[in-house]
Amino acid sequence: MSRSGFVARFALPAALVFLAAAPLSGQPSDDDCLVCHGDSGLKGGQGQSLFVDGAKSAASIHGSAGISCVDCHSDLAKVSDFPHAGKLKPVACASCHEAAAAAVGQSAHGSAHSGPKPFAVLCKDCHGTHEIRASADASSRTFSLNIPETCTACHLSRVPNARGPGFVGQYLQSVHFRALSKAGLNSAATCVSCHGGHDVRLVDDSRSKVARPNIISTCGACHAGIERDYLEGVHGKAYVKGSRDVPVCTDCHAEHDIRSPADLGSIVYATKVAAVCSRCHDDESLARQYGLLTSRLKTYAASYHGMASKSGETRVANCASCHGHHDIRPSNDPRSSVNPANLAATCGTCHAGAGVNFSKGRIHVVSERTENRWAYTVKIVYLVVIGGLISVFLAFIAADLYRRLRGRWTR
Amino acid sequence: MDALTGRGLIRDDEVFLRMNRVERLQHILLIVSFSLLVVTGLPLMFYEMRLFKAVFSYGRVFYYRGVIHRAAAVLLIADIIWHFGYTILTRRGRENFRELMPRRKDALDAVALFGYNVGLSRWLTRKGLLRRFFDRHPFWKFENPPEYGRYNFIEKLEYLAVAWGSLVMIFSGFFMWNVELSLSMFPLWLHDIFAIAHGYEAMLAFLAIIIWHMYNVHLNPEVFPMSRIWLDGKITGHQLKTLHAIEYRKILAAREKALGPQPAEPGPDIPPGA
Structure with a gap:
């Protein structure tokens, strides 16, 4: 007082x-x-x-x-x-x-x-x-x-x-x-x-408690542990340096409509997390500026995790399941959950007994051609075989119909 | 017609069993499991299509899709095991299997049928072109459609395709079902290949069935709207004679032999195609 x-x-x-x-x-x-x-x-x-x-x-x-x-x-x-x-x-x-x-x-x-x-x-x-x-x-x-x-x-x-x-x-x-x-x-x-x-x-007044530069400490007044985690993560570190592009609490959790992640209406509900993260991580200009990998959402959506999640399955992995949430770290950080050394443990939270084999391959495969050449070969072989066989089938069918129809014409 | 079928040993309306009850049941189980697998699995190859997105995100549809897919897979595996046992343990099964094995003749038959249907060689012969080539290689004249045994090259191809496809699908699918087991043995990149192969093999199987099998047993004017063999297993002496001439002659020869030697008589006349 x-x-x-x-x-x-x-x-x-x-x-x-x-x-x-x-x-x-x-x-x-x-x-x-x-x-x-x-x-x-x-x-x-x-x-x-x-x-x-x-x-x-x-x-x-x-x-x-x-x-x-x-x-x-x-x-x-x-x-x-x-x-x-x-x-x-x-x-x-x-x-x-x-x-x-x-x-x-x-x-x-x-x-x-x-x-x-x-x-x-x-x-x-x-x-x-x-x-x-x-x-x-x-x-x-x-x-x-x-x-x-x-x-x-x-x-x-x-x-x-x-x-x-x-x-x-x-x-x-x-x-x-x-x-x-x-x-x-x-x-x-x-x-x-x-x-x-x-x-x-007003929010655009830099002295406002809800202005971007102050929002972390405002939320952190109650959520102290989360503020600490956030500031240790890759987003928090850039935030401290004054970056205005990194997400703050409200970017992922909404402003007034903050809900429990277990609430279907929450924007961080399990099946909606990917949409939140990809707002920035599929953004070409941000990717260029910060050297981020793109096509994160696309490659996730193509995976079984992504398909199932999109269909409302909450038990499959979303971005946060593997990357963490408040203290997300780059994969080259030894404490990152997606550091190759930690993948067995991270994947193991769902896939019990997951071993080191989980790190022998790529997750977000953008191009099989460069990232998994055997898979690329298999794909190409299949495409050639499918294309070839179907063409042969169609040719046989066409020839068969041709002969039957010609028989009818000349008769 | 009896005059044609050597001593009337095979009447045109005589009924032969082409698929017995066990074979028909195996075929029906295959239809059921295959259809369920296609419906619950193949849409994942087209996950971006709005229709599938809408259907799959309705309630717990996606979850039950997986349950049904695996249940159908179990059904398919059971069907295959049954067929395997049947093929090994019964005389008819072994005989069928022998008849289904591909031979050099099947490749020639395919070429011959195609050539006969197109009719280019006959047109060239009529025009007197390439006469010396055709005289030396009469096969390329394609004057008559090829004659088949119990199974023609189309049926053999389909059978072997199912065998190969099931092998790939069951192997890859088993490891997709048991991710932990798979990754305890294989690196992730290999596991990814299982998933890729599973999807593309499914595409191949689906297209082969929908185009090749559906034409041959449904849309082909010869059988349209549908060959009924898969339901009653019956084939007439006439159909046997026209569609499976070699098998027909084999049966005829066996009956003649059983009847004992007779005065010379013309063998069965082979009617040209259609």
């Missing part, structure tokens, strides 16, 4: 409690306010409810700290003539919550968005008003389990999103939201965990 936070949460309320103990003459008390506002039927000029639930506001973080109505509605502090004028000044939370207000001012919420009906976001839009509670309180709007509801109140449809409608809503199908809502796990990632709270920023 920052120093100003400490002031706002403890020192200031304590001072106010102390001051409240010696009531200042002329300032209306909460009870004075509730004389009118405690009436649940109280309506304003436009018919809006002006009711304030005294019990709830007394139980709020402010009420329980002894902060009175006029501490926030400060323009009423000097008023003695009731009922007071209709329009009040907006409550200035910043007068106490300096740091938070400053952060919000810098954030995406600090300025009106570029949508058709722009509006600035105020503290109360997220935190509520009289009934504000500490975010650790389960009934608070900013309690982890309640965060998605709070944010989606605007972001589900009211606020336009560059990624299209429904992009934010994908979170509601994610493994994070399931953990939150189904398992009740309050440590599961909410909007705030990845985007930040007061300092939420």
Whole structure:
């Protein structure tokens, strides 16, 4: 907690409690306010409810700290003539919550968005008003389990999103939201965990927690072991060097729609992994730039593993089965799962008792001609034999039909 | 017609058994297992085709495809073992096998049939061309279609093709089924060749059946729409005489011998082809 936070949460309320103990003459008390506002039927000029639930506001973080109505509605502090004028000044939370207000001012919420009906976001839009509670309180709007509801109140449809409608809503199908809502796990990632709270920023802002250069540490805040593995792998090493072409967490796991790999809808579901990896590994320009081997998907698809996987078989090997996932290493790395020395163990995870013979040959065979000459020979021989035999068959059939038809013509 | 079939020893409507019940059953098992194997296996050679992709990715189709493929393979192997035993242990089986062995005559028959069907030599002879060549080598005149024994060169080729194909498919398929066993003995590149050979041999077998066998037993105008031998195993004396003249004469000779010597009589007349 920052120093100003400490002031706002403890020192200031304590001072106010102390001051409240010696009531200042002329300032209306909460009870004075509730004389009118405690009436649940109280309506304003436009018919809006002006009711304030005294019990709830007394139980709020402010009420329980002894902060009175006029501490926030400060323009009423000097008023003695009731009922007071209709329009009040907006409550200035910043007068106490300096740091938070400053952060919000810098954030995406600090300025009106570029949508058709722009509006600035105020503290109360997220935190509520009289009934504000500490975010650790389960009934608070900013309690982890309640965060998605709070944010989606605007972001589900009211606020336009560059990624299209429904992009934010994908979170509601994610493994994070399931953990939150189904398992009740309050440590599961909410909007705030990845985007930040007061300092939420747009993704193209380099200071954003979800900007590409920061995404690894953002996810790693919870997935520390995976962050460590990733940074040891070939992708992580290039990422640290500042490459913008290597995949980060969200490239393989999606952004809001992050799901368990066991979920059929996950983009890293066993049968869909190949499509994810080949986005880059079948890309000619990336291959040229980084000296990657191409035709990885094509050669995988031609293998039994690939065919079966494409047909929905989850037990066959996909890219990750052999290459690993977070800590993928190049095959010349002795710790790589596809290093020739480790192939027996890697293949052996499925093919029990796989020996060294697994390394005597190629897996992604692009051209049999150069990579497996005997196989190439066999293929060519077969093609010649098939072509030759079928031609002979057809010639015999044609000759037979010719003779029969000619017999009919001349008869 | 009786006059032609030496002393009427073989009537035209006499029924001979060309395929007995065991042989027909073996043939039906072969049809069933082969068809299942083709349907569940060959599409893998065309895995990129959208149709197969759609069918195979429906539910657990791909899994059952594999199960059916291996079950059909077991059926085929059982059929072959049965046929093997039958061929070795029964007299008829041994006789059939001897008759099925390829000879020099079969190659000549193939050339002769083709030459006869095309009719180029007859046309040249009629025009008086190459007379000296034809006089010296009358074989190349192709005046008559070749005569066959119990099995003609087409049938022999098919039988031997099935034998060879089964050998390749069972050997390679067994090791594809048992990857771990295969790779405990062979390097990966050799195992890959098993898979390649399995696919291409399948293509060859499928094309041979669909083109060659289907023409000879179904589409050929002689038997169209279908030769019924595989169902009832029967062949008439007339069919025997025209299609398997050598076998016909053999039977005739055996019957004549059994009947004892008779006054000279003309041998069976061989009608020219069609």
